Amino acid sequence: MSTTLHAAIIGWGLCAPGLDDAAAFADWLRDPARALPLGRHANAAAARMAPSERRRAPHAVHLALETAAQAVGARDAASIGAVFCSAFGDLPNTDAILGTLAQAPEQVSPTRFAHSVHNAAAGHWSMAAASHAAMSALACGREGIGPALLAALLEVQASAAPQLLVLSDVADAGALADVVPCSVDFAAALLLAPVVDGQPGPRLQAQVEDGQASADAPRDARLQPWYTGNPAARALPLLEICLGAAARRFTWPLGSGTLLTLHCEYRP
Template identity: 40%
Template sequence: MPQPVFIESIGLLGPGLNGWQQASAVLLGHTPYVPAATELPLPAGLPPAERRRTGPTVRLALGVGQQAVAASGRDAAQLPTVFASSSSDGHNFHAICEALAQPEPLMSPTRFHNSVHNATAGYWSIAASAMRTSNVLCAMDGSFGAGLLECVLQAGADAEPCLLIAYDTGYPEPLHSQRPIPHPFGVALLVTPRPTPRSLARLAVTLTQAPATAMPDDALEALRRAAPAARALPLLAAIARAETATVVLDYLDTLQLEAEVASLGNHANA
């Protein structure tokens, strides 16, 4: 049995999912799932000049991260972070490609610094005044699984809390046709090495070759498959149910993550 860690709080934004309290009712089946545009908040904590430079990707990542931190009551500046995204800022990449295709290509400095995969982590460090370590990962459709594995191992090895922020916003056309991610989706998990009074669930992760767990609701399953960060939905549903359960999450082509989840009775406190 691998060393368990604990989920203390959750942040969540997606189509028809606006925060853990509302989303957990949907995942429990108490409220029908009604797809709607993802509500992206303004990036709190950034100075006006930095806020103007941000796009949907930064607003999504900061939004879910700040939800999780607020629910935990912790100081965001003191939390190591893991960021995971399959594509980062696809709209910014599209704009750069358009600019480079012009007869006289000109590159905006803002576009350039937003193009790197760790740009979101940089904005987070400014908004949270954070000076702790930050890892930024990409693993195509397994990006959430890669981020979760990194966060779990880091929290266990360093014996301190770690914040996972996974997010995807997709691309405009023509890139959308090649890599369709129709809806922004982001999730944040605050992982601790020991249980706390706020802990929602105990989590133990191992590797497996079993197929990934599907969502029983067709619309939620379509969402799970559409956005790499939404591969978190089976895990989130297990936490919402406040039961002991095992779910399998996408990771690599032939290797998945098996997550054993046990409720600690605080499922309403996220």
């Protein structure tokens, strides 16, 4: 049995080193002379957060919330559900907690612990967006974009309502860099919605098939260090299409023997 899932992408956002949003990314793409910024994103605005929450929340939460806010834009987010996916979670926070536990376990910070849950960004987003809708937080490994997209597409299908997908990972810290390397901060968000015939804009068509996925790289070869450096940057080829690049077919692994075949195109 082969099910085809459809969605329109009605909003998108991005936060990456040196590039604060999709418009900045579009400018960068248009200028072949510019080199790719690397490392950490300086200071994600996350302006939707209440100042007290924003102060306590770590950089990983700011990054995810900033891109989520960009994708939702001026729409009312109050009943939009969301799937947040991060391969490695908040690596600097995990490194700090593990370091404290090894040295002086009684000194674990309650704020750090509260933010160590993988759904910290989802929880903060529900507050910032005043949304009581269902929110999930997934971790599906370095190739998590396939399962995360599939989960979000299933929500769109089941609810016939928009669904926010946020992919984010932050640069590694401490000894964790040995095994879960992540060289740059990167977050991307897509607001998916049921397809309406004749509506212009980017569209997805997905199927689950048996087989092994092939590697898909961004069109712009300059993006390769992000693409290989951060699991969330698997979304880059989709963002290129949102910004007008030609249609493409992708295959992303879902498990050891299945893949998500995705056709993405921009309907003028």
